Amino acid sequence: MQWEIVIGLEVHTQLSTRSKIFSGAPTAFGAAPNAQACAVDIALPGVLPVLNRGAVERAIRLGLAVGAKINSPSIFARKNYFYPDLPKGYQISQYELPVVAGGSVKIIQIGGDGSECEKTIRLTRAHLEEDAGKSLHEDFQGMTGIDLNRAGTPLLEIVSEPDMRSSAEAVAFAKTLHSLVRWIDICDGNMQEGSFRCDANVSVRPLGSDKLGTRCEIKNLNSFRFLEKAIDYEAKRQMEILEDGGTIRQETRLYDSDKDETRAMRSKEDAQDYRYFPDPDLLPLEISADWINRVRAMLPELPEAKRSSYMAEYSLSAYDAGVLTATREMADYFESTVKLLPTQAKLCANWIMGEVNGRLHREAMDIAQCPVSPAQLAGLLLRISDGTVSGKTAKDVFDAMWRGECGGDADIIIETKGLKQISDAGEIEQLIAGILAANPQQVADYRNGKEKAFNSLVGQAMKATKGKANPAQVNELLKKKLTE
Amino acid sequence: MLNSSLKQLSTLLATKKISSVELTGEFLKRVKALNPDYNAFITVDEKMSLAQAQTADAMIASGQAQPLTGIPIAQKDIFCTKGWLTTCGSKMLSNFVSPYDAGVIERFNAAGAVNIGKTNMDEFAMGSSNETSFYGPVKNPWDITAVPGGSSGGSACAVAARMAPAATGTDTGGSIRQPAALCGISGIKPTYGLVSRYGMIAFASSLDQGGPMAKSAEDLALMLNVMAGFDTRDSTSLQRAPEDYARDLAGPLQGLRIGLPKEYFVAGMSADVARAVEAAIAEYRKLGAETVEVSLPNTKLSIPVYYVLAPAEASSNLSRFDGVRYGYRAPEYTDLNDMYQKSRAQGFGAEVKRRILIGTYVLSHGYYDAYYIQAQKLRRLIAQDFAAAFAQCDIIMGPTTPTVAFALGEKSSNPVQMYLSDTYTIATNLAGLPGMSIPAGFGDNNRPVGLHIIGNYFAEAQMLNVAHQYQQVTDWHIRMPDKLIA
Numbered sequence: 004m005q006w007e008i009v010i011g012l013e014v015h016t017q018l019s020t021r022s023k024i025f026s027g028a029p030t031a032f033g034a035a036p037n038a039q040a041c042a043v044d045i046a047l048p049g050v051l052p053v054l055n056r057g058a059v060e061r062a063i064r065l066g067l068a069v070g071a072k073i074n075s076p077s078i079f080a081r082k083n084y085f086y087p088d089l090p091k092g093y094q095i096s097q098y099e100l101p102v103v104a105g106g107s108v109k110i111i112q113i114g115g116d117g118s119e120c121e122k123t124i125r126l127t128r129a130h131l132e133e134d135a136g137k138s139l140h141e142d143f144q145g146m147t148g149i150d151l152n153r154a155g156t157p158l159l160e161i162v163s164e165p166d167m168r169s170s171a172e173a174v175a176f177a178k179t180l181h182s183l184v185r186w187i188d189i190c191d192g193n194m195q196e197g198s199f200r201c202d203a204n205v206s207v208r209p210l211g212s213d214k215l216g217t218r219c220e221i222k223n224l225n226s227f228r229f230l231e232k233a234i235d236y237e238a239k240r241q242m243e244i245l246e247d248g249g250t251i252r253q254e255t256r257l258y259d260s261d262k263d264e265t266r267a268m269r270s271k272e273d274a275q276d277y278r279y280f281p282d283p284d285l286l287p288l289e290i291s292a293d294w295i296n297r298v299r300a301m302l303p304e305l306p307e308a309k310r311s312s313y314m315a316e317y318s319l320s321a322y323d324a325g326v327l328t329a330t331r332e333m334a335d336y337f338e339s340t341v342k343l344l345p346t347q348a349k350l351c352a353n354w355i356m357g358e359v360n361g362r363l364h365r366e367a368m369d370i371a372q373c374p375v376s377p378a379q380l381a382g383l384l385l386r387i388s389d390g391t392v393s394g395k396t397a398k399d400v401f402d403a404m405w406r407g408e409c410g411g412d413a414d415i416i417i418e419t420k421g422l423k424q425i426s427d428a429g430e431i432e433q434l435i436a437g438i439l440a441a442n443p444q445q446v447a448d449y450r451n452g453k454e455k456a457f458n459s460l461v462g463q464a465m466k467a468t469k470g471k472a473n474p475a476q477v478n479e480l481l482k483k484k485l486t487e
Numbered sequence: 488m489l490n491s492s493l494k495q496l497s498t499l500l501a502t503k504k505i506s507s508v509e510l511t512g513e514f515l516k517r518v519k520a521l522n523p524d525y526n527a528f529i530t531v532d533e534k535m536s537l538a539q540a541q542t543a544d545a546m547i548a549s550g551q552a553q554p555l556t557g558i559p560i561a562q563k564d565i566f567c568t569k570g571w572l573t574t575c576g577s578k579m580l581s582n583f584v585s586p587y588d589a590g591v592i593e594r595f596n597a598a599g600a601v602n603i604g605k606t607n608m609d610e611f612a613m614g615s616s617n618e619t620s621f622y623g624p625v626k627n628p629w630d631i632t633a634v635p636g637g638s639s640g641g642s643a644c645a646v647a648a649r650m651a652p653a654a655t656g657t658d659t660g661g662s663i664r665q666p667a668a669l670c671g672i673s674g675i676k677p678t679y680g681l682v683s684r685y686g687m688i689a690f691a692s693s694l695d696q697g698g699p700m701a702k703s704a705e706d707l708a709l710m711l712n713v714m715a716g717f718d719t720r721d722s723t724s725l726q727r728a729p730e731d732y733a734r735d736l737a738g739p740l741q742g743l744r745i746g747l748p749k750e751y752f753v754a755g756m757s758a759d760v761a762r763a764v765e766a767a768i769a770e771y772r773k774l775g776a777e778t779v780e781v782s783l784p785n786t787k788l789s790i791p792v793y794y795v796l797a798p799a800e801a802s803s804n805l806s807r808f809d810g811v812r813y814g815y816r817a818p819e820y821t822d823l824n825d826m827y828q829k830s831r832a833q834g835f836g837a838e839v840k841r842r843i844l845i846g847t848y849v850l851s852h853g854y855y856d857a858y859y860i861q862a863q864k865l866r867r868l869i870a871q872d873f874a875a876a877f878a879q880c881d882i883i884m885g886p887t888t889p890t891v892a893f894a895l896g897e898k899s900s901n902p903v904q905m906y907l908s909d910t911y912t913i914a915t916n917l918a919g920l921p922g923m924s925i926p927a928g929f930g931d932n933n934r935p936v937g938l939h940i941i942g943n944y945f946a947e948a949q950m951l952n953v954a955h956q957y958q959q960v961t962d963w964h965i966r967m968p969d970k971l972i973a
Contacts, residue, residue, distance in 0.1 A: 042587055046807040048580065048814075049567045049589055049686040051721050081803050083850070085827055092806020147823075149811070278850035280859060283692035283800055285722050 004246065005210040008238045009218075010173045010203060011165035014180055015158050016190040017134070017198040018061045024133050024157035025052030025095060032196050040136075040151035046090035051284050054079075058157040059288065061189035062102040062131050063298045065159060068187050068305055069126055071106025073295055076287035079131075082277045087149050088136035096160075098279040101130030102290070108163075108183065109307055110175040111325055119321045124176050125164040132158050159189070165204065165215065170234035174227050177201055186306050186331050200225045205237045207245065216241070217251040221258050221265055233258035237265045309334055317341065317348030326356050332370045339377035340384070347388050354384060358401055375404045375411060383413035396422050396470060426473040431464075431480050434472065438463050439484060449485055457481070488513065489649040490965055493558060493706045496652060500547055500557045507547065507557030511540040511601050514559045518604060518650045521971070525626045527635075527644040529564050530572045531604040539601040546599045554709050556599030561651035563642050564605040565612055566697070567686040568592050575688045576608040576620040576638075579808045579815045579834035589686020590718040591655060591697050598713045603651050607641030610836045611805065612662055612690040614638050615908045618899045619838040626895070627670060628968050629934055633892035636666030636908075642700045643670035648971055653701035653710050657687060659694045660793055661887075661912025664924035667700055668887035668937020671926045673954065673964060674700040675707050678944050679919035680725035683718030689804040691797035692723070694916040703964050704925065704954035708733035711947060727945070735952040741775035743953065746880030750786040751911060757890045759930030764886045767927040767938045767957065771884075774956055781876040781883065785869045789914040790906055792869065795849050795862035796917075801839075802846025808834065841902065870918040877943045882953055885911055887924040887937030911939055921947050925954045926963035935963075 023030055026043035043050045066073045080098035106126040113119055134156040139148035161180065167173045181199055184190040192199050201224045206216035221237055224230045236258075241251050253271040258264075281287075304312075306328040313324035327337045333355075341351045359380065363370060383400055386392045392400060400416050409415040417423055425431060438460060439446055448456035464477045488510075491499070499505045515533055522528050536559065543557035567573050567585035569592070574580045588596065595602070609619040617625040617640030625640040627633040628648040635644045639656030643666035646654050656663035658676035667674030675698050682697040689695060699710030711732045718724045745768065752761070768778060810816035810830030817829030835843070849858035876883060889910055898905040915922035920941055927938035938957075942950040958964050 045812055047567070047587070048573070048575065048583065048585070048688045048807070049684075051685055051689075053720060053722055083803050083806060085806065085809060087809075087811050087823065090807060090812060092809060093803050276852045278803070278847065278852075278855075280799060280803070280850050280855070283723075284689075 006207045006238075006242050006245075007210045007212070008168055008170075008234070009165045009206045009208060009215060010167040010170070010234060012163045012167070012173060012176060013202040013204070014161045014163075014177065015200050015202075016161065016184050018058050018157040018159055018189055019191055020055055020057040020061070020157050022055060022057075023155035024055050024058045024131065026155050028155065030156050034152055036139075036148065036150035037152060040154060044090065044151050044155045046092075052095060052282070054285060054288065055157060058131055058159075059102065059290070060298055061157075062129060062159050063290065063295060064187045064189050064302060065129055065161070065184065066103035066106065067295070067299050067302055068183060069103075069106030069108055071126060071129070072104045073290055074100050074102060074104050075290040076100065077102045077290065078287055079282045079285045080279045081282050082279055084275050084277060086135065086138075087147060088138045088151070088154065090136065090151060090154055094133060094135060095282055095285070096132035097130035101128045102288070103129035108176060108179055110172065110179050111321060112171060112175050113322055117322075122166075122172065124166045124172075127162040127164055129159050129161040132160060134158050165206075165218075170231040170238070173203060173234055174231050177227060177230055182306060182329055187302060188331075194225050197225060201230055203230060203234055203237075205234055205241070206251070207238055207241045216245075217253050219251065219253065219265070220255045222255055222268065224258060229258055229260050232260070232263055233265055236263060240265065303331065306334070317352070319348065319352055323352045323356065326360075327352060330370070336370050336373070336377050340381050343378060343381035344384055344388070347384055350384050350388060351381075354380065358398065362405060374407060375401070379404055379411045379413065386413055386417060390424060390426055390473060392417055392422055392424050393470070393474060396424065422471065424473050425468055425471050426476060428476065428480070431472060431476050432484075434464060434467060435477070435480055435484055438467065446485065457485070489517075490702070490967065491652070492703060493555065493652055493701070493709045496558050497552075497554055497556075501552060507540040507543040507601060508537055510557065511536050511559050511603065514603055514651060518645075521648050521650055524631065525628060525644050525648055525650075526623055527607055527625050527641040527648065527650060528561070528604040529574055529576070529607050529622050529641070532571065535570065536601055536603055539596075543599045543601055551599075553598045555595070555713055557601065558653075559601045559603035559651055560595060560710075561603050561606050561642055561645040561654035562592065562595075563639055563655050563657060564608055565657050565688045566592050566655060567688065568602065568605065571602070571605055573605065573688075574621070575612070576610040576622060577835065577839070578621040579831075580688075581621060581815060583814055585686075587686065590683030590720065591687065591714055594713050594716065600713070604645075606639070606645055606654060609638035609640065609662075610839050611688070611801070612638040612657060612659055612695075613801070613838050613842055615661070615665055615905050616893070616895070616898065617641065617666070618895065619836055621836060624895055627892050627934070628971060629671060630892065630932060632894055633932075633934060634669065634895055634897075636669035636888075636892065638662040638666075639674075639700060640666045640670075643667055643672055643674070646670070646672045646700055646702060647967070649967060653699060653706055655697060655710075655714070656700045657690075657695055657697045658912075658916065658922075659690050659696075659797060660916050661909040663698050663700055664887050664912050664922055664937065664939065665909060667924040668926075668939075669892040669935065671929075671935030671937075671963065671966065672700060673703055673707055673923065673925045674698065675711065675923035675947065675950065676915065676921060677711065677715060677947055678725075678921045679916075680723050681715045681727075681921075681945075681947070683716070683721045683724050685718050685720040685724075689800075691800040692804060693800060694793075694797055696916070703958050704951045705733065705736055705958075707923070707954075708736060708948075708951045711951075715947075730948060732948050732951055735948045736955040738952045738956075739775065740771065740953060740956050743771070743776040743882065744880040745771055745776050745778045746781035746876050746883040747778050748783045748786065748876065748883060748885060749780050750783050751885035755889050755910065756886055757930070760886045760888070760890060760936050763928040763930055763936035764884075764938060768884060770957060770960060774960065779880050781879050783869075783872040783876060783914065785865065785872050786914060788865050789869060789917060790910060792862045792865045792917060793909075793913045794845065794906060795858045796866065798842040798846030799850050799859055800846070802843045802850065805835075805839070805843055810834070838902070866917050869914050873914070873918050873920055873941075882946070882950065883941040885939045885941075887911060887939040891930040891932070891934035891936060915941050920944060921950060923950055923954060925957065926966070927961075928963055
């Protein structure tokens with residue numbers, strides 16, 4: 004039987020506020036255990052939550068970026084359960100009336116043949132909530148340590164509709180969302196530190212069926228690779244069960260990356276009744292149109308809009324435009340470069356995606372840390388476009404710039420290293436004459452139809468000039484001489 | 488001096504007739520003598536009280552005295568008080584020394600008041616007789632065999648027995664007014680949001696409100712001047728300009744329209760209470776007030792609505808008492824769930840457990856709509872009743888309680904009977920309205936009767952005026968039990 008995989012994601016993004024969502028304690032990562040937990044975070048008797056409006060503003064930003072409705076009023080609810088790292092015995096979350104309702108995200112996938120496929124993934128909602136603390140089971144010999152630094156950290160849980168049909172689509176969606184939350188500056192996207200983590204709801208059904216199968220939820224996937232592998236494993240597991248005539252149990256599962264498998268954690272039958280009810284300590288949250296408008300006015304141009312404008316304005320492919328809009332820093336870098344070389348957009352794009360990105364990647368650096376500034380890069384690309392240096396020589400110049408030689412100025416590097424391309428027709432003609440005279444055999448071979456001999460002659464010309472001869476001119480003049 | 492008003496005590500201090508250390512010492516002496524019989528205080532700490540008194544004396548000496556500077560105030564043990572045991576009347580917090588001050592405590596400290604001790608209360612403020620306290624029941628100063636009311640029974644007893652000039656209380660369904668009535672003192676529960684709940688251990692967040700308990704309306708006004716005020720740490724606290732609650736005390740009552748809800752004056756109220764309340768209303772007519780009959784048709788729903796909403800909130804509010812971070816933890820357990828179960832089973836008393844169970848039930852999947860949502864709807868109806876009534880009158884009066892103080896043990900095994908003792912007070916909490924009780928004579932067995940005064944939102948100054956004028960022509964509020972007159 005042919006199966007269709009159906010996937011919906013719940014993405015927990017940690018919001019980039021400096022203090023917690025309901026207390027004034029800092030949210031910085033890595034402090035000594037419990038050093039960042041105040042009276043409210045440890046839930047002393049009598050303490051009360053006060054909402055951090057910075058967290059709400061970030062939720063509004065996401066809502067506007069995905070074209071969602073901003074609910075007003077929006078309600079905070081208590082989700083009641085006991086756990087040692089949940090100090091109040093309930094988590095303040097949202098149930099009915101989350102801040103963000105609906106919206107959608109466009110994903111683009113590039114097929115093996117280079118074709119581009121666009122798909123819209125609908126969002127159900129995005130709601131604000133507080134994170135719990137951490138239970139530390141090692142280091143305490145039979146006891147459990149509790150670190151409440153993370154307790155009260157603001158989270159925005161973004162829930163998608165079950166609109167994805169493959170692990171690749173799920174990854175594309177997660178990556179697009181990851182890029183978006185950093186783009187609008189609401190989350191640092193650091194997956195190792197848990198700032199961006201996914202739960203995947205996976206089910207399968209016979210292809211063509213419009214009824215959803217029973218789903219399993221895979222919790223806490225903190226890398227794109229694990230997301231992909233977990234979904235693939237889980238879908239295959241479910242198909243095998245169904246093909247053997249079995250049924251899927253609705254349950255929560257954990258992905259074990261060491262064994263590359265998912266394992267049952269708890270079934271729906273043991274699911275707790277969280278007894279949600281509106282938190283009487285927090286009044287309904289009113290979000291005025293004025294507030295929304297102020298947030299809208301501060302929102303940067305979104306990646307999707309930028310991508311379209313790059314395609315239209317600079318005739319870039321969707322792929323190129325996508326890479327250049329992966330982060331705001333990347334787009335800024337590209338725009339600062341192309342502004343200085345408006346007629347050479349493709350050259351700018353190729354260099355940034357190729358040389359610059361490649362080097363950054365090798366050095367494990369971020370584009371914001373790139374030692375070659377957009378202006379410096381534009382200085383180099385100008386010399387390629389006007390024929391002063393060849394593309395090949397330019398890579399050497401770029402290396403020198405990266406090392407900070409000559410203040411990173413391409414012109415000075417070209418000058419002091421004598422890398423200027425020889426484009427003087429007379430000089431090249433003279434050079435060619437000498438080479439032809441010195442290689443009668445190759446000349447004869449070429450004239451007898453051996454095309455290879457031509458390349459050897461070009462090679463000699465380049466070698467004689469240490470690569471500085473303009474290769475196009477060498478080709479052209481050599482051909483001319485040989486056919487004379 | 489025991490019967491002195493706060494104003495008189497303030498004058499004695501200002502004119503150096505007495506120092507705060509001396510005054511505090513006098514009251515501490517009285518606490519020491521009477522508390523073993525009455526059990527009004529859970530914690531008394533002479534050293535800390537006297538240190539505060541010294542600070543107050545320094546404030547007075549340097550001309551920084553405020554109206555309550557140097558005056559001993561008893562604090563209900565529901566207010567977190569830095570360096571003091573803060574138990575909330577529960578074994579669960581029997582080892583909890585608060586590392587911080589509640590907003591209310593901060594305000595008393597800033598005013599230079601002296602904390603004379605932490606008063607006994609029903610466990611987590613759940614009770615109407617003070618019999619649910621882990622620290623044992625408080626006795627009624629008028630009759631040691633009777634209950635003082637609850638949950639602020641320790642505060643009411645402390646003021647009635649003149650162990651403190653004034654005290655704080657909290658009121659979720661009548662916990663200031665009912666004990667004030669049963670102990671023959673005055674108490675006011677302000678409009679919801681007027682007094683900060685920060686550091687006031689939560690029972691039912693949407694109903695809880697702190698307020699003062701004292702001998703007279705004038706004293707209540709001075710206390711409320713300190714207690715009320717916006718607190719950024721409480722999201723339900725109201726941002727309003729500060730008021731002087733004593734400003735209208737002297738105003739005449741000519742033309743005041745007193746609404747008498749017909750539902751309050753029917754079966755349920757005992758004859759002795761009815762007589763006292765009617766006499767008080769007659770007094771008001773003499774003062775120039777007129778009375779109109781009003782109707783609060785949903786009165787009978789108050790108790791069922793309250794006993795869905797308050798336990799629902801409490802079941803969640805009390806989840807933090809899990810034995811993990813502070814408070815009582817069972818000495819022996821096998822695993823995490825066993826630790827939770829034993830700590831909570833041993834740490835909470837029967838009434839608290841009953842309400843946690845009720846609350847958990849009404850919030851459960853499948854029951855939430857039928858109970859919690861339905862109760863919220865009815866809560867709005869109850870508030871609308873009052874809005875309609877206040878279109879016809881300025882103030883509402885009735886009995887605070889259906890009977891005078893009942894005997895210790897009389898209702899402790901019958902929760903529903905116990906719940907009914909808050910029949911008249913609960914609706915104001917549901918509506919968020921201010922309510923107060925003032926002494927209005929005596930009923931059977933010479934036990935005090937309270938007159939219940941309900942005002943519109945933020946009408947505290949007016950209510951205090953109405954009470955004060957009555958206290959100018961009566962002396963119920965300065966009566967004290969014969970045997971306690973020193």
